[in-house]
Amino acid sequence: MKKERKIKKKHYNNLSTGFINVTSHGYAFVHINEFKKDIFIPKHKTNRALEGDLVKVRFSFTKKGMKMEGEVLKIIKRKTKKFIGILKLDVQSKYGIVHNHNIHVDILIPIQKLENSHHNDKVLVQIISWPKKFKNPFGKIVKVFGSSGEYKTEISSLLEEYGISYKFSKKIENEANKIFSQKNLDMNLRRDMRDVNTFTIDPLNAKDFDDALSIRKLNFDTWEIGVHISDVSHYIKEGSLLDQEAYYRATSIYFVGEVIPMFPTILSNDLCSLQPKKDKLSFSYIFNINNQGKILNNWFGKTIIQSNKKFTYDEVQCIIDQKKGDYYEEIYTLFLFSKILIRNRLKNGGIYLEKVEVKFHLDEENNPISLHMEKNNDAHRLIEEFMLLTNRKISEFVSLNLDGAPSNKLYIYRVHDVPDFQKIFFLKKVIEPLGYFLDLKNIKISINHLLKKIKGKPEQNIIENLILRAMSKAKYSTKNIGHYGLSFIYYTHFTSPIRRYSDIIAHRLLYYYLTNKNEEYKLKTIEFYEKQSQHCSYKERLAIDAERDFLKYIQVKYIKKFIGKEFDGIITGFTDWSVYIDLLLFQTEGMVRLRDIKEDSYVLNSNNYSIIGKKKRKIYHLGDKVRVKLINVNMEKKQIILTWI
Structure with a gap:
């Protein structure tokens, strides 16, 4: 008994620090790592702490010693003092109220300081004081985005919330214009592919054409296929202002009806874009393949191309379906090879996930007026398979010696870990009431079987989403662990350098290994590239979250009419x-x-x-x-x- 009292006394009125989680009702919890438990903080003892703040707490155990209760003594560091919220005005009140659903209190703004703001405006507000005797903090409006719920308001406030750059600085624009005016079509050591039939296949409204395909018949049994990727790294020198800006952004962001590009449009939509009827610089993977789909040889290097035609996915699908049209023989041959590539990939254990995307039609004021479900068709799969092949072959080229042994060369990989078992188990529980089964001992085979069974069913989209959620998040790394979903041992991202910085890193490293021109590109440490990989992964997740957030806004706005x-x-x-x-x-x-x-x-x-x-x-x-x-x-x-x- 004496020993037990000593333990309780020892743990009484302990001090600790942690991040606070405040509920919408005002009470809170602070997680204490040493006990692996949460301290309950009553509403009247949060001491003006806000969601995510680092706080110092005093806590004690309850009589039974199982639960801990405490109070906030001090706010060590605010997570932020700036919040985006909606301004509510009442002419009879001394204050305007800014409400943010992520924090449990409203922020008060003196009415005399609201001359440029209106009721229901979405605003960025900064907390300037919070006197002890007041239940609410006081703030000032830093920025007005516009009327809540409007398209431009929601985009600009979302960009602010996620810390995403929208416009380019004057210096960046000037550097881009300078590069554009020089139009350096350096032919040195480039393979001239301008006499080979070449075309791009992209969405209807696309302007940044990263990739093009070329194809020609060499003899009755052999074709030469070229996958040509915009040679962005030729124009964007490492360390330049443009390079620093592209690295910071790391990716283009695609909202419904709006694109936030990684590069200024004079580069992304013009100079670097593989437009038809223009000479363009590219970095290419060219290979010979026989009618059985066996790749006979590979070549990687810099090229100059000229696209004969810009196709949309729908146009190519029409050519495949009707078996006639511009470049029918070339397109249909590529389609047949893509089917072989898909079959081989699935045979190797790859997961075949056909994602259905919700697409909205917007009116002139950017209001959603209709939606449709866009499914991957043969044209999409054609492009996807040749991009997957290119990313795999380039990664293998760098990573393996001629005898197949690992080369130990440094490279940036796109890696994908095994799925989370708990999420797979959750998926199993969801699909069972719908009449489906998942074999936990053979997950990949079972998932592919499930995907076939749900095709065309009402529950297809939800199950595909649950499968995606069960999968680990793919990321970039110099440490190769392979790609689980694709069943590739070696894989990288090389095919979209206009919109992904990771691909620019892959281009620079490949060119270094092809030429060993140390004076043109200096190889950095593995720590340098790992840091860049982590940054690209982080920015990718941020962009995906922002895109989903904005899509949800469009969905909610559209569904309101129902x-x-x-x-x-x-x-x-x-x-x-x-x-x-x-x-x-x-x-x-x-x-x-x-x-x-x-x-x-x-x-x-x-x-x-x-x-x-x-x-x-x-x-x-x-x-x-x-x-x-x-x-x-x-x-x-x-x-x-x-x-x-």
Whole structure:
């Protein structure tokens, strides 16, 4: 007993630091690593701390010693003092109120300092003080984005929130214009491919053409195919202002109706873009292949090309389907080879995921007026397979000696780890009520079998999304672990240097190994390239999150016109207070609050995979099909509110 009292006394009134998680109700939790537990902070003891702040806390154990409760003594470091929110004005009040749904308190702005702002404006506000006697902090408006819910407002505020650069500085633009005016078509050591039939295949509205394909028949059984990638690194010298800016951005970002490019448009849409009927510099992978799809030899190097024609995916699909049209023989031959490449890849264990994308049509004011589901067709797959082949072959060329042994050369890889078992198990639980099975001992084979079975079914998109979520995130690294999803031992990103900085790194390193011209490009340390790889991975995730965030805004804005209508959906998730439903018609997620389900009082089962009614004991599982009604949308939170039918 004495020993137990000593332990409790020792742990009483302990001090620690941690990051605070404040709920919307005002109470909070601070995670303490040494105990691997969270300290509960009552609402009146948060001491003006905000979500994500680093705080110093005093805590004590409860009588049973199982739970910890405490108070915030000091804010060591604010996560941020700037917040994006919506301004609410009341003429009878002394203050304007800025509401941000990520923090639990509103920020007050003195009414006399709001002459340039209006009710319902989306604004960037900075906290300037928070006196102890006040429940709310005081702030000042730093920037006004415009009326909340408007297209331009949402884009500009999103870019601010994610720290994404929109415009290029005058210095960057001047450097780009200087490069453009020189148009340095250096023919030194370049293979001239201008007499070979060459074309690009891209989306209808594309302007930055990274890649082109060339093809010619050498004899009755052999074809020469060239995959030509824009030679961006020829124009963008390492360390230049443009290079630094491109590295900082690391990727182009594609919003619905708007592109934030990695390079100024004079380069991305003109000089570096492989436009038709113009001489263009490229970095190419050229190989001979026989009619059985066996690659006979490989060549990598700098080229000069001239695209004969700019095709859209739809035009190429039409040529494949109708078996006639411009360059029919070349296109159909490439299509047949792409089918062989797909078959070989799947035979090798690659996962064949056909993602369906939601595409919106916008009116002149950028309001969504209709949507359609865009599926990968043969034209998409044709391009995809030749890009995959190029990325693999270049990676193998650098990484392997002629005898097949590892070369130990430094390179940047696109790597993909094995999937998270818990997420795969979650996927298994979701699909079982829908009549599907997943073999956890043969995951790849089982997933490919599942993908075939769901093709064309209403639940196809949700299951494909769950498969994607179960997969590890692909990233860049100098440490090669292979690519699980593609089943490639060696893989890189080489084929999109106009819109991905990782590909520029891959270009520079490949050229170094091809020429060993030390005076033109100095090889750096592995730490240097690993840091660049991590930066590109981080920026890629940031861009994906921003794109999804904006797509959700467009989806919510579009679906608003259907309030009061009923729809079919599939249950995709549960929390203690809500059910998440994938609306099949819109391929987007909405939520039903448990308290709004009138047929019974439902609670979350302990396994988190189902809810159960307290009275009738009816159970709803993940994957169950349900009928719901759209009752409201929250534009600020980008939420779709549903109710049970």
